[in-house]
Amino acid sequence: MKTELPFILVVDDEPDIRQLVSEILEDEGYQIEMAESATSARDKKNLRQPNLILLDIWMPDTDGITLLKEWVAEDKSLCPVIMMSGHGSVESAVEATRLGAYDFLEKPLSLAKLLLTVERALETSYLQQENAGLKQQLMLEIEPAGKSVAIERTKEQLKRVAQHNAKLLLVGEAGVGKELFARYLHNNSARRDGPFIDVAVGSISPENSTVEFFGKEENGKVYQGLLEQAHGGTLFLGEITGMDLKTQARLLSALESSSFLRVGGSESVRVDIRVIASTRVVLDEEVNEGRFRQDLFYLLNEVSLDICSLREHGEDVPSLLSYYVDYFINVEKLPFRKFSMASQNYLRNYSWPGNVRELRNLVQRLMILGAGDDIELDEVKAALGSIASDPVLNSAVPDFFNFPLKEAREHFEKSYLEYHFEQTEGSVAKLAAAIGMERTHLYRKLHSLNIKL
Numbered sequence: 001m002k003t004e005l006p007f008i009l010v011v012d013d014e015p016d017i018r019q020l021v022s023e024i025l026e027d028e029g030y031q032i033e034m035a036e037s038a039t040s041a042r043d044k045k046n047l048r049q050p051n052l053i054l055l056d057i058w059m060p061d062t063d064g065i066t067l068l069k070e071w072v073a074e075d076k077s078l079c080p081v082i083m084m085s086g087h088g089s090v091e092s093a094v095e096a097t098r099l100g101a102y103d104f105l106e107k108p109l110s111l112a113k114l115l116l117t118v119e120r121a122l123e124t125s126y127l128q129q130e131n132a133g134l135k136q137q138l139m140l141e142i143e144p145a146g147k148s149v150a151i152e153r154t155k156e157q158l159k160r161v162a163q164h165n166a167k168l169l170l171v172g173e174a175g176v177g178k179e180l181f182a183r184y185l186h187n188n189s190a191r192r193d194g195p196f197i198d199v200a201v202g203s204i205s206p207e208n209s210t211v212e213f214f215g216k217e218e219n220g221k222v223y224q225g226l227l228e229q230a231h232g233g234t235l236f237l238g239e240i241t242g243m244d245l246k247t248q249a250r251l252l253s254a255l256e257s258s259s260f261l262r263v264g265g266s267e268s269v270r271v272d273i274r275v276i277a278s279t280r281v282v283l284d285e286e287v288n289e290g291r292f293r294q295d296l297f298y299l300l301n302e303v304s305l306d307i308c309s310l311r312e313h314g315e316d317v318p319s320l321l322s323y324y325v326d327y328f329i330n331v332e333k334l335p336f337r338k339f340s341m342a343s344q345n346y347l348r349n350y351s352w353p354g355n356v357r358e359l360r361n362l363v364q365r366l367m368i369l370g371a372g373d374d375i376e377l378d379e380v381k382a383a384l385g386s387i388a389s390d391p392v393l394n395s396a397v398p399d400f401f402n403f404p405l406k407e408a409r410e411h412f413e414k415s416y417l418e419y420h421f422e423q424t425e426g427s428v429a430k431l432a433a434a435i436g437m438e439r440t441h442l443y444r445k446l447h448s449l450n451i452k453l
Contacts, residue, residue, distance in 0.1 A: 006122050007031040007048065011041040011064070012056040012084065017107070021054060024111060025118065038062035045071070047216065047223050050079055052121055055101075057085040057092060065095055072100050073448045080121035084109065143187075144180055145323035146316030150308045154181065161303055162189040167255075169300050170278040172307030174422055175357030178278040179238060181307060186234040191274055194233025199226055202242025202428045203451075205443040209247040214254070215262040215269070225262065227254060230273045237277040239426050240300065241286050245293065252296045275300065281425045310352040310359065317348045320356060324363040334367045342377040350384070414449045421451070 008030050012018040015036070022032045033048070035041040038061050045053070057064040064083060071078050083096040086107035093104040102121045105114060144151060161168055162185045170178045179198060186196045204212050215225030227235065237243075243251070254260040259270045277300045286292035310317070321339050328334040339347070352358055366375050366383055417431070424430035428446075432439045 005029055005031045006051040007033070008118070009033050009035060009041065009044060009050040009053045011035045011038070011054065011059075011067075013037060013059045014056075017056075017109075021109070021114070024114070028115060030118075038064075038067045041067065046211075047218055048221055051125065052079055052118060053081045054118075055081055055083055057083060057096075065092070065099070068096065068099050068101060074444065080125050082117055082121060144177065144184055145319045146313065147319065148313040148316045150313040151316060154305070154307065155184065157305055158185045159188050161185060161305070165274055166302040167274075167300050168276045168302070169283075169304045170276065170307055171283075171304060172278070172280065173309050173355055174280050174426070175355035176307045176309055177356045178307055179236060180356075182234070182236045182276045182278070185276065186236075186274070189234070189274065191233050195230055196234050196236065197226055197230040198236050198238065200238050200242075202239050202426065203443060203446055204242075205440060206244040206247065207440070209244060210250065211263050213247060213251065214260050215265075217262045217265040222262070227260065227271050227273065228262075228269060231271045232273075234274040234276060237275065237300075240277040240279055241281055241283065241292055241426060242428055245291075248293045248296050252293060252299060255299060279426075310355045314348045314350075314352075317350075317359070318344045320359055321347065321363060324360050325367070328364055328367050332364075334364075337367050337370060337373055337375050339375045339380075340377065343375055343380040346377055346380060410449065413445070414451060417446065417449065417451060 008025055010018055010022050010025070010032060011034075012021070013036055018034050018036065022034055026032050033044050033050070035044050038059055041053075041055070055064045055068060059067075064085075068081055068083070071081070078100065080102040081100070083092075083101045083104045084107060085092060085104070096104050102124070103117050105117065144155065146152075158181060168182075168185065170181060172178055182198075183196060186192060211223070211225065213225050213227055215228055216223040250260070254271075255275060258272065259268045261268060283292060283297050283301070287294045287297050310320075318339075321344060325336075325338065329336055347359075354361070362380075362383060366379065370379055417435075420434050421431050424434055428439065428442065432442045435442075437445070
């Protein structure tokens with residue numbers, strides 16, 4: 001049952017159309033916000049995320065197609081967008097649909113068609129959200145795979161820590177599954193029914209971090225920040241060293257007092273949250289170099305727990321392979337495949353520089369691109385590429401060379417950025433300098449490629 005009325009953003013530079021559409025939708029019980037330009041639409045969308053957007057194509061500052069392209073690049077889970085145009089054309093409709101628009105309406109608008117399209121778009125969106133929630137629930141109900149002494153010890157330690165409200169710092173290499181272990185603690189705590197808010201700290205630009213964490217009040221409307229969203233649950237700060245010093249100072253104050261002011265607000269907001277942070281670098285060194293506040297380090301480090309690399313518990317590799325095969329079959333609906341004993345044995349002795357994340361990506365790649373029920377040793381070696389000892393396999397071209405150009409470029413950019421991010425020890429500032437890219441553009445690129453930082 002939907003308890004909150006759907007919120008719709010109507011974007012059109014013609015006042016009469018804007019007003020007419022808004023009044024009709026309000027009469028149908030929807031919450032409406034109006035914007036007369038792309039600039040206004042950006043501001044109002046950032047202030048409060050809509051459930052649906054009605055977007056005109058021709059506007060005085062930025063056209064609707066360009067604005068849609070921008071929003072899709074920023075947010076892969078963008079709400080449904082219905083395009084409108086008084087100068088419609090087949091080309092415009094095709095382009096809008098290709099970019100992800102739900103539908104295309106021509107002006108003068110048919111009010112009956114408008115209402116039907118809005119209703120169907122919202123229903124489709126709700127179904128997609130429910131499916132995403134079911135997938136998330138499936139992942140949350142499964143504990144970290146592995147029966148090795150190292151994994152069993154880590155799970156026992158997390159269960160003990162979960163019974164208290166102490167802040168926890170998880171330390172480990174990139175890809176070891178720090179987020180999964182944080183979720184495991186949350187699910188074993190008294191806060192299990194509350195939210196688990198996962199924050200990739202390095203993906204939030206310093207310019208936006210204050211609003212992202214603490215929210216905003218403007219024109220009587222409230223945008224809840226990450227701390228407020230985590231109220232009653234757990235806030236996981238992934239790779240905490242990606243946070244700028246100004247935000248560190250404000251976060252310290254908020255965590256010490258369990259309260260803060262929203263940007264533009266005058267009343268204190270109180271929150272009850274459990275904080276878990278993670279890092280792949282030695283925080284003591286970051287403190288000594290002046291890149292991380294010592295007082296915040298002490299606050300977050302009430303309990304510290306090391307997460308071991310995959311090469312330290314290679315006996316768990318078969319269990320992890322089985323776990324991710326089941327996951328991709330049940331959640332992503334990929335066809336059944338299984339690893340042969342020879343391939344499992346080979347992977348048990350592989351060094352796994354990318355840890356569990358590398359293993360997961362390998363399983364996904366083999367299940368998507370391979371054929372046949374069995375994943376044999378030769379196929380595994382070819383997929384690992386240059387790691388294999390065979391000089392012929394060493395010279396094999398990457399899998400994405402066989403993809404269409406656009407998809408191949410995305411695969412290359414993601415691999416390239418993940419490699420250099422690893423080399424720069426998880427610092428977005430160092431990454432920007434290393435690859436010669438302006439930081440604002442880099443943040444957008446990392447977000448668009450869904451790179452977990």
